[in-house]
Amino acid sequence: MVRSRFRNFSIGSTMLWIIIFVVVPYIFVVLFSFLERDPVTTVAWRFTLAGYGEILSPVFLKVCWYSLLLALGTTVISLLVAYPFAFFLVRLPEAYRRILLLLMIIPFWTSSLIRTYALVILFKANGIINTFLLWTGVIDEPLNLLYTQTAVFVGLVYTLLPFMVLPLYTSIHKLDWRLIDAARDLGATSRHIFFRIILPLTMPGIVAGSTMVFLPALGLFYIPDFLGGARSMLIGNFIKNQFLTTGNWPVGSAASVFLTLIMCLFLYVYFLSSRKAHTGGMGDMA
Amino acid sequence: MRRLLVVLVLVLLPVLAFGAKQEVYVFNWTEYIDPGVIKQFEQETGIKVRYSTYDSNEAMFAKLKLVKKAGYDVAFPSTYYVERMRKLNLIQPLDKAKIPNMKHINPSLLNKPYDPGNAYSIPYMWGSSAIGVNSKYVDPKGITSWNDLWNPKYKGKVLLMDDVREVFAMSLRSMGYSGNTTDSAQIRKAYEKLLKLRPNVKVFNSDSPRQPFLNNEVVIGQIWGGEVYQANQENRDIKLIYPKEGAIFWADNMVIPGSARNVGLAYKFIDFLCRPEVAKKNCEYIGYATTNLKAQQMLDARTKNHKAVYPDDAEMKRGEFQSDVGEAIMTYEKYWEMLKTQ
Numbered sequence: 001m002v003r004s005r006f007r008n009f010s011i012g013s014t015m016l017w018i019i020i021f022v023v024v025p026y027i028f029v030v031l032f033s034f035l036e037r038d039p040v041t042t043v044a045w046r047f048t049l050a051g052y053g054e055i056l057s058p059v060f061l062k063v064c065w066y067s068l069l070l071a072l073g074t075t076v077i078s079l080l081v082a083y084p085f086a087f088f089l090v091r092l093p094e095a096y097r098r099i100l101l102l103l104m105i106i107p108f109w110t111s112s113l114i115r116t117y118a119l120v121i122l123f124k125a126n127g128i129i130n131t132f133l134l135w136t137g138v139i140d141e142p143l144n145l146l147y148t149q150t151a152v153f154v155g156l157v158y159t160l161l162p163f164m165v166l167p168l169y170t171s172i173h174k175l176d177w178r179l180i181d182a183a184r185d186l187g188a189t190s191r192h193i194f195f196r197i198i199l200p201l202t203m204p205g206i207v208a209g210s211t212m213v214f215l216p217a218l219g220l221f222y223i224p225d226f227l228g229g230a231r232s233m234l235i236g237n238f239i240k241n242q243f244l245t246t247g248n249w250p251v252g253s254a255a256s257v258f259l260t261l262i263m264c265l266f267l268y269v270y271f272l273s274s275r276k277a278h279t280g281g282m283g284d285m286a
Numbered sequence: 287m288r289r290l291l292v293v294l295v296l297v298l299l300p301v302l303a304f305g306a307k308q309e310v311y312v313f314n315w316t317e318y319i320d321p322g323v324i325k326q327f328e329q330e331t332g333i334k335v336r337y338s339t340y341d342s343n344e345a346m347f348a349k350l351k352l353v354k355k356a357g358y359d360v361a362f363p364s365t366y367y368v369e370r371m372r373k374l375n376l377i378q379p380l381d382k383a384k385i386p387n388m389k390h391i392n393p394s395l396l397n398k399p400y401d402p403g404n405a406y407s408i409p410y411m412w413g414s415s416a417i418g419v420n421s422k423y424v425d426p427k428g429i430t431s432w433n434d435l436w437n438p439k440y441k442g443k444v445l446l447m448d449d450v451r452e453v454f455a456m457s458l459r460s461m462g463y464s465g466n467t468t469d470s471a472q473i474r475k476a477y478e479k480l481l482k483l484r485p486n487v488k489v490f491n492s493d494s495p496r497q498p499f500l501n502n503e504v505v506i507g508q509i510w511g512g513e514v515y516q517a518n519q520e521n522r523d524i525k526l527i528y529p530k531e532g533a534i535f536w537a538d539n540m541v542i543p544g545s546a547r548n549v550g551l552a553y554k555f556i557d558f559l560c561r562p563e564v565a566k567k568n569c570e571y572i573g574y575a576t577t578n579l580k581a582q583q584m585l586d587a588r589t590k591n592h593k594a595v596y597p598d599d600a601e602m603k604r605g606e607f608q609s610d611v612g613e614a615i616m617t618y619e620k621y622w623e624m625l626k627t628q
């Protein structure tokens with residue numbers, strides 16, 4: 001009795017929180033996206049699709065394309081870095097593993113904004129890396145590190161890497177190594193073992209990690225602003241400008257709804273692939 | 287039920303206890319007042335200051351627009367927002383008789399087009415944006431005009447503000463137009479000219495433009511006068527040059543919103559901030575130029591004579607304060623998006 005009341009309370013309060021701070025504001029966003037802009041009252045209560053018409057402009061599509069490329073690049077780099085790392089992490093003795101996992105998580109105790117500023121201190125023309133290289137005589141002129149595409153990717157991958165490592169670690173950890181021994185006994189090459197056994201079995205981790213990196217990367221605009229010099233506009237910048245600079249709430253809302261739809265699409269793909277991993281194929285045997 | 291009552295009383299008690307006290311609701315930019323000044327006001331008058339902050343005019347504007355009554359008593363919009371809020375009746379006309387200390391405000395900062403006769407606002411802090419150079423790499427004597435930023439030898443070495451109005455005002459003025467134009471043909475020309483500047487631009491930054499200068503990432507670009515003063519505490523090579531086409535001036539102004547709870551207390555607070563000793567304290571704490579002439583004279587010699595912070599009258603006449611462009615902001619933003627997606 002007491003337990004069920006506690007259960008109802010905890011579920012109820014969480015739901016209430018989500019309804020007040022997520023659902024209701026989002027309903028407003030959807031509503032505003034169908035209204036008309038008004039210079040005096042912000043929005044006029046007249047239905048229109050003009051907000052959506054405006055985001056079909058070539059400029060917004062360029063903004064989206066660039067944001068998607070950036071998020072995709074970040075996901076691919078994170079995966080390439082995190083997969084081998086997670087793989088070797090699993091094979092380490094327990095004591096080392098715990099320390100390394102802890103080291104992975106500790107940076108989270110600091111705000112990502114501060115960690116981005118720390119990267120600026122590393123990369124700037126008179127920063128730590130350039131000062132060191134100049135001092136050793138490897139270079140004569142400071143390298144151009146800050147405000148480059150590379151700096152943006154380093155910043156994004158650095159911030160989001162743990163989101164890739166942790167799901168990969170979990171799914172590699174669950175891997176049944178006897179399957180690999182069996183495959184080897186039956187004469188499979190290393191390449192075969194990786195692509196036919198390890199990769200399919202760890203696919204849920206890859207999909208989960210990629211989703212957890214890709215979606216935040218799509219929305220993070222302060223890292224490209226700080227490390228890339230704000231020379232390109234991302235979806236996040238675009239939405240912010242619509243609300244704050246021009247006071248064009250319908251277009252800003254329409255762009256937000258569009259972004260949410262993209263994210264839903266990716267979550268749906270994630271949902272489909274994770275269901276497939278649970279219902280069929282090798283997943284059950286592991 | 288009884289437990290609920292106890293909880294209610296506990297929650298309401300502080301409200302009841304403070305309810306009797308007079309309170310003034312102040313809405314200001316972050317880090318834009320010396321906390322000691324608030325304490326001094328509270329001790330002198332017994333009025334409690336309820337202080338909240340914002341980080342952009344837009345955020346302040348959106349909030350004031352939503353509050354219909356019992357809102358903030360004092361706010362600090364920038365010039366073009368004073369104009370905008372005045373047009374929308376969001377702020378009320380000031381009764382100057384209730385602000386005797388207004389006589390200390392620098393007359394050359396009063397009666398500007400954004401608020402003729404200062405009917406609605408009194409300038410609080412002000413400053414300029416002009417050309418910053420690192421004199422170690424660029425000879426300041428060779429730089430006289432905004433057009434110098436377009437010089438191909440500064441490829442990848444220029445800083446622009448990350449602010450649509452500042453960047454367009456610079457480009458417009460370099461062609462002899464007003465930075466407050468609403469003529470879409472002129473805005474388009476400014477955009478076309480900015481496209482040619484893009485290869486030179488290394489970074490857009492308006493939060494703290496001195497940092498890329500101090501980091502040796504850029505050698506020339508737009509910068510706030512106050513930022514040059516702050517940069518000079520670390521590096522004396524960063525210099526400010528007022529271009530011959532004129533600098534762009536900004537000011538943040540004290541206003542009383544139409545939805546104020548307690549207009550009388552608002553006047554008391556504004557008058558207190560116009561007191562020279564108080565203005566001096568704020569100016570020293572914040573680091574921007576004070577609008578208070580008496581306070582300026584009380585500052586140390588290096589600060590009050592620093593030309594980057596306090597331009598002379600000739601520069602003041604040549605420059606221009608930002609004012610509201612109304613619906614033309616949509617045109618500006620359209621070209622800004624195109625500039626940023628090139």
